[in-house]
Amino acid sequence: MAIEVRIPTILRTYTDGAKQVEGSGSTLDELFTDLEQRHGGLRDRLVDNGGGLRRFVNVYLNDEDVRFLSGLDTPLKDGDTVTVLPAVAGGSL
């Protein structure tokens, strides 16, 4: 089973500069655990201590934000593409 994972610039330090890596898992949570085997430290940038998706990281399954699907429990299938984009945000405070 192969899931294509697109990695944003700021997280490419975990993938030796690769903008795309492959992984497997039947849910997003499993995929991130799988990626951690080969890209140590990456999971911590995506998942917080409580086991939830980090607030200012956007993860998409194909073209949908997984927050509108099942978050980390979102089921994946062979050929899916998962894209990670850090949120662009800020403010005056």
Added chain:
Amino acid sequence: MLTIPRALYDKIVAHARADHPDEACGVLAGPAGSDRPERFIAMMNAELSPTFYRFDSAEQFRVWREMDDHDEEPVVIYHSHTATEAYPSRTDISYASEPGAHYVLVSTRDEDATEFRSYRIADGVVTEEPVTVVE
């Protein structure tokens, strides 16, 4: 140093003025690796707030995918401060996630004068840079 065409500078200022007192935000896309801002993309502020901004996640996906398809990157990420100075705040610094981008800050706190400044933000360090507007 940020080199920016007058037309794009004016569009950013107009967007900030139009959205005041909410913070305005957006991107200038340019060919990857060129450091040339060429295409103005106003983004929705999903927070609709006078003190915070966040790109809508679905819109960000579409825009980022489109840039990728055209071999472009976000050369400038801009947003406005509506009551404070045009300097990156603590949240601006902690959420800066595009290390190669110029972060442009516009302040609309003064009705008659707009402040427009540019910065590099990487690894939590802010460095102001000069802005050259090209006619």
